[in-house]
Amino acid sequence: MNDRMGFRARLFLALMVTAAFTLSCAGPNKLAQQSEKAYQKGEVEKAYQKAARALRKEPENRRARAAMTQAAGQLMQERVVEIRGLAARDTVAAAKRSLALDTFRDELLQYRIVLPPDPDFDRDEAAIRRSAASITYREATADLQDGSPKRAYDGFELSHAFEPRYLDVTRRMQQAYDEALPRVALLPFANETDLTALSKEFSDRAYVELQRRTEGADFRFTDLLPRERVYQAVPISLLDHLGRRVAARIGRELGADRVIVGRFYGMRTSTNTGNFTQPVYRKIEDKDEAGKSRERYIEGTIEVLTRDRELTVGFEYEIVDVQDGSVILGNSGTLRAAAHAIFTSAPVDGDEGDYCLIPPDVEKADPKRAERVESDWGNRCGDWKLTDLIKRSRAQRSRGYESRYQDDWSLWANNRAVFLGDVPSEGELVRLAYCQVWEPLTRTLRDLDGSEPRTVSGRRP
Numbered sequence: 001m002n003d004r005m006g007f008r009a010r011l012f013l014a015l016m017v018t019a020a021f022t023l024s025c026a027g028p029n030k031l032a033q034q035s036e037k038a039y040q041k042g043e044v045e046k047a048y049q050k051a052a053r054a055l056r057k058e059p060e061n062r063r064a065r066a067a068m069t070q071a072a073g074q075l076m077q078e079r080v081v082e083i084r085g086l087a088a089r090d091t092v093a094a095a096k097r098s099l100a101l102d103t104f105r106d107e108l109l110q111y112r113i114v115l116p117p118d119p120d121f122d123r124d125e126a127a128i129r130r131s132a133a134s135i136t137y138r139e140a141t142a143d144l145q146d147g148s149p150k151r152a153y154d155g156f157e158l159s160h161a162f163e164p165r166y167l168d169v170t171r172r173m174q175q176a177y178d179e180a181l182p183r184v185a186l187l188p189f190a191n192e193t194d195l196t197a198l199s200k201e202f203s204d205r206a207y208v209e210l211q212r213r214t215e216g217a218d219f220r221f222t223d224l225l226p227r228e229r230v231y232q233a234v235p236i237s238l239l240d241h242l243g244r245r246v247a248a249r250i251g252r253e254l255g256a257d258r259v260i261v262g263r264f265y266g267m268r269t270s271t272n273t274g275n276f277t278q279p280v281y282r283k284i285e286d287k288d289e290a291g292k293s294r295e296r297y298i299e300g301t302i303e304v305l306t307r308d309r310e311l312t313v314g315f316e317y318e319i320v321d322v323q324d325g326s327v328i329l330g331n332s333g334t335l336r337a338a339a340h341a342i343f344t345s346a347p348v349d350g351d352e353g354d355y356c357l358i359p360p361d362v363e364k365a366d367p368k369r370a371e372r373v374e375s376d377w378g379n380r381c382g383d384w385k386l387t388d389l390i391k392r393s394r395a396q397r398s399r400g401y402e403s404r405y406q407d408d409w410s411l412w413a414n415n416r417a418v419f420l421g422d423v424p425s426e427g428e429l430v431r432l433a434y435c436q437v438w439e440p441l442t443r444t445l446r447d448l449d450g451s452e453p454r455t456v457s458g459r460r461p
Helices: 002-024 028-040 044-057 062-087 091-110 119-145 149-162 169-180 198-214 227-233 244-254 360-365 367-381 386-395 426-450
Strands: 183-186 190-192 258-287 293-321 327-343 417-421
Touching: 028 044, 028 062, 044 062, 062 091, 062 119, 091 119, 091 149, 119 149, 119 169, 149 169, 183 198, 183 227, 183 244, 198 227, 198 426, 227 244, 244 258, 244 293, 258 426, 293 367, 293 426, 327 367, 327 386, 327 426, 360 367, 386 417
Parallel strands: 183 258, 190 258, 327 417
Antiparallel strands: 258 293, 293 327
16 A cells, blocks of 8 residues: 555656656747737736747747737837837936837847837937937036046947937047046055065066956046056166156156056064974774784874964055146055964874874764864964975975965965965065055056046045
């Protein structure tokens, strides 16, 4: 009895799965039928989508094509009524809705759906777009005269979308863009620290990072001048002490509208040493009392020496108008970087691959304990493995600086870069710090990009 009931249950489940699969994989005719039923219920959008799915599966299906034509005709009529109603209240809003209707028309063309012509609406739509083009053109012209070229550009661009041949809208759009687009020169930051060549090295890296960021969609009105032109215009003797007035003069010579000038100062470092004892387990193979081979893990400890170095350096920068030397935007702050080095000089027997932080059987029996051990190790040693530490310590008894992150400007493990051997020098560590300048500098340039010249002038964060 139980077997029979189980068979029926399994059969019912199989039938339900088959039915669901069949519905999800409905053929073109089935989808066309569903489209017709949805249309009869007044669900026009659903009817349109069902028919579209059918035509994607079988482009020549006549029933699906008829169903889609019927639904598309109804949707078109609804949008015609909507646009005419909007035009009575807001010509520009109606024109924008008309532009959106072009997307619908393009989709119909892709499916080769042809609706009956409507010359009356064609005339009305053309008139709406011409009127909207005139309105937005006048508003953009006023914005341009009022010193708001970015808003003017958006207005001319919209006017062009409504009517591409309206008056001289293409020329005015280019004029607004030229006035809205500041040419920005990033000048080498003044180096008021004890580290040599920091200024130019930072500028090289900063230029690459800023260029990559300002090429994104967030930046429409930013033109970063090539660094080669900047270096040719900036005398070597001035690299480390560019004042605001000199920076503005150099900017004018470069043909820039804005210059970014800044400095590093007040660098401080501190170094501390320590140690900790790390329990470890070594795998060995021997024979038990019965003479059978076995694998065991023997507990031991190693002494791990640590060294920490922390660095702070102040920074500030200003975006200067080259015409009058006034500060448009600026920022300042403190960069921080910390490095943590680990090293062991304890002799370790056998192959480094035989060592682990916790034996496999203990890890299986007590996963929470294993997780705590791994977490504690990660907090102290970053993503270095125990085998890495042993291998490194055996290969090189000195505590020389070695990094796997030479080209990676991110910090690891509790906001510290973790190294084997010794911590990096101040010069190396500051490279890990000043990558943090890209973000505030990018935000400042984004503020500049989105603000009108008059609105921005004289403002500081």
